Amino acid sequence: MESQELSGKEPDGRDVRPGRRRRRILITSVATLAVLVLGGSVAAYAINSGSDTFSFFGKTDVSGTQTPGSGQKGAAGPSAKAKGAPKQSIAPPADVAALNLPRIPWDGGPAYYSKFPKAANAGWTDPNFFPIGVWYESVLSQDDIDKDKAAGLNTYVELTDDSDMGLINSNGMHAMTSKVHKGSGGETIGWLVNDEVDMWGGAGTSTWNGKFPEAGIPCTSGKYDCGYDAMKKLTAALPSGDGRFLYANYGKGVMFWQEDADASRFVNSYTSVTSNDEYWYTDPDLCEGSEGPTIGIRTTAACRRAANYGRTMDKMRRLDALDGKLQAIYAFVEVGHPFTDAKAPTITADQIGGAVMNSLIHEARGILYFNHNFSGSCISQHVLRDQCGKAVRPAVSELDRHITSLAPVLNTESYKWQFNKQLDTMLKAHDGSYYIFAMPGRTGGTGKQRLTLPKGVAGSSAEVMFENRSVPISNGAITDSFAKEYSYHIYKITP
Structure with a gap:
């Protein structure tokens, strides 16, 4: 890799020397x-x-x-x-x-x-x-x-x-x-x-x-x-x-x-x-x-x-x-x-x-x-x-x-599972319950979304943590809405 020269310029000519923007x-x-x-x-x-x-x-x-x-x-x-x-x-x-x-x-x-x-x-x-x-x-x-x-x-x-x-x-x-x-x-x-x-x-x-x-x-x-x-x-x-x-x-x-x-x-x-x-x-x-x-x-x-x-x-x-x-x-x-x-x-x-x-x-x-x-x-x-x-x-x-x-x-090791291609998700298990963290990904993911559960994660409903509500589990999936790109939900499923 070539070293950045004294001028500190990017290929497009903008100044990128340390200190130009954030303090x-x-x-x-x-x-x-x-x-x-x-x-x-x-x-x-x-x-x-x-x-x-x-x-x-x-x-x-x-x-x-x-x-x-x-x-x-x-x-x-x-x-x-x-x-x-x-x-x-x-x-x-x-x-x-x-x-x-x-x-x-x-x-x-x-x-x-x-x-x-x-x-x-x-x-x-x-x-x-x-x-x-x-x-x-x-x-x-x-x-x-x-x-x-x-x-x-x-x-x-x-x-x-x-x-x-x-x-x-x-x-x-x-x-x-x-x-x-x-x-x-x-x-x-x-x-x-x-x-x-x-x-x-x-x-x-x-x-x-x-x-x-x-x-x-x-x-x-x-x-x-x-x-x-x-x-x-x-x-x-x-x-x-x-x-x-x-x-x-x-x-x-x-x-x-x-x-x-x-x-x-x-x-x-x-x-x-x-x-x-x-x-x-x-x-x-x-x-x-x-x-x-x-x-x-x-x-x-x-x-x-x-x-x-x-x-x-x-x-x-x-x-x-x-x-x-x-x-x-x-x-x-x-x-x-x-x-x-x-x-x-x-x-x-x-x-x-x-x-x-x-x-x-x-x-x-x-x-x-x-x-x-x-x-x-x-x-x-x-x-x-x-x-x-x-x-x-x-x-x-x-x-x-x-x-x-x-x-x-x-503080537990996550499982690999894709719930929905348009969502960023994480799956964990702790103390007899499963936890699903979900929110829109890099493109799309807002509005109503279906999260397909892996085999072994079962129940009649999922608690939506910190929101005072629950969502039903139907046909091995959760359906919920994500209003904005920064919206997120944390689901707790206890079999």
């Missing part, structure tokens, strides 16, 4: 916001380049076996499995009424975190726990914690320097941070390597000069081709062997611009938990040029669709599996107006629900919210806490309560 923030105090236009990068890391080695925590083999390393040959990360390390079988939770159907590839669910003592000790191996996080918050008071817990959050992904880690810990909340904060302890269950290095560093092995995008070209070559070296050095700067997992988020490089070999090197060489943030409902550029159209999305209607959040999950899961091992993959969903372009769309409460549900249907192992408005009618860095989120906070809070109540179900 990430560094909040240093309540009164001071250092807003950096980084296209998603988290800046101001203290890089310790004194070591060329770093700790890498293993993923789960696609067969369900834990392996101590997962770097590809030739990658910047480790390429060889640790010799003599015992393999540990991670079996999915037993189903009371197992079906004679194939299964979706399984990373182990909550058991995946058993190899990370800090996460395990914090309860992440509990089938009743499901990660629901928020990006880059400040926690300064009990009121902050109370508001976040009321919204259904349980995890912070990156925190401001003045955040109170003891307060987070005493309230049973969790954190992934890019450095050791004062007072860090059991609340910190993972380390954030960085954000969107695939975009601001680019695929390539040239030398990272230690700069982040706001300081100039990050690669000594003068091109954007040092992402692997940046990830290596950023990882080396973090504590190793301390029982915490490594996490990184990626962006449009991995999703659209890079060949699989380059993209999978990012995904598979450095982390045990990863994600990708494509904001299909609000990104002003995602439906154009070398982004959406490169994967067949050619109209705005096809682009602004909940099913595309599942498409992001599918891409990440496919890349993740290329090395034969699986890691936990989370989904990012915006909750406001995350772009500086005032004309860009603002996501609605119903769209958030659809985006989250489609991500879960496509096997997201956690949900992360981007909690910042950089334009629109209400600028905010705390959308789920303040007045800027009044239109979405009630729905997000209810959605998160539903997810938490469904954690024991979500």
Whole structure:
């Protein structure tokens, strides 16, 4: 793959250099916001380049076996499995009424975190726990914690320097941070390597000069081709062997611009938990040029669709599996107006629900919210806490309560079954009942739809969870209506 030249232009001539559109923030105090236009990068890391080695925590083999390393040959990360390390079988939770159907590839669910003592000790191996996080918050008071817990959050992904880690810990909340904060302890269950290095560093092995995008070209070559070296050095700067997992988020490089070999090197060489943030409902550029159209999305209607959040999950899961091992993959969903372009769309409460549900249907192992408005009618860095989120906070809070109540179900291995070609669906079994998650797919799927049940799933009716209704089962099928592209239903069938 050719490296992106200094000009940072796409083939159609548009500027794609990191930082043109979305902003990430560094909040240093309540009164001071250092807003950096980084296209998603988290800046101001203290890089310790004194070591060329770093700790890498293993993923789960696609067969369900834990392996101590997962770097590809030739990658910047480790390429060889640790010799003599015992393999540990991670079996999915037993189903009371197992079906004679194939299964979706399984990373182990909550058991995946058993190899990370800090996460395990914090309860992440509990089938009743499901990660629901928020990006880059400040926690300064009990009121902050109370508001976040009321919204259904349980995890912070990156925190401001003045955040109170003891307060987070005493309230049973969790954190992934890019450095050791004062007072860090059991609340910190993972380390954030960085954000969107695939975009601001680019695929390539040239030398990272230690700069982040706001300081100039990050690669000594003068091109954007040092992402692997940046990830290596950023990882080396973090504590190793301390029982915490490594996490990184990626962006449009991995999703659209890079060949699989380059993209999978990012995904598979450095982390045990990863994600990708494509904001299909609000990104002003995602439906154009070398982004959406490169994967067949050619109209705005096809682009602004909940099913595309599942498409992001599918891409990440496919890349993740290329090395034969699986890691936990989370989904990012915006909750406001995350772009500086005032004309860009603002996501609605119903769209958030659809985006989250489609991500879960496509096997997201956690949900992360981007909690910042950089334009629109209400600028905010705390959308789920303040007045800027009044239109979405009630729905997000209810959605998160539903997810938490469904954690024991979500934390089981899914079955493969096609209920209806126009719907995106997921089938699970737990505690003597079957659960069907369904919503419109990438095209069609609205209006009245028939869901054909697999052999073995039987009953007279299906409870439609959280809707105070049921639907009859007739001739081995459910018939129900989906009003909008983001509409979803969760059916519970107890034989």
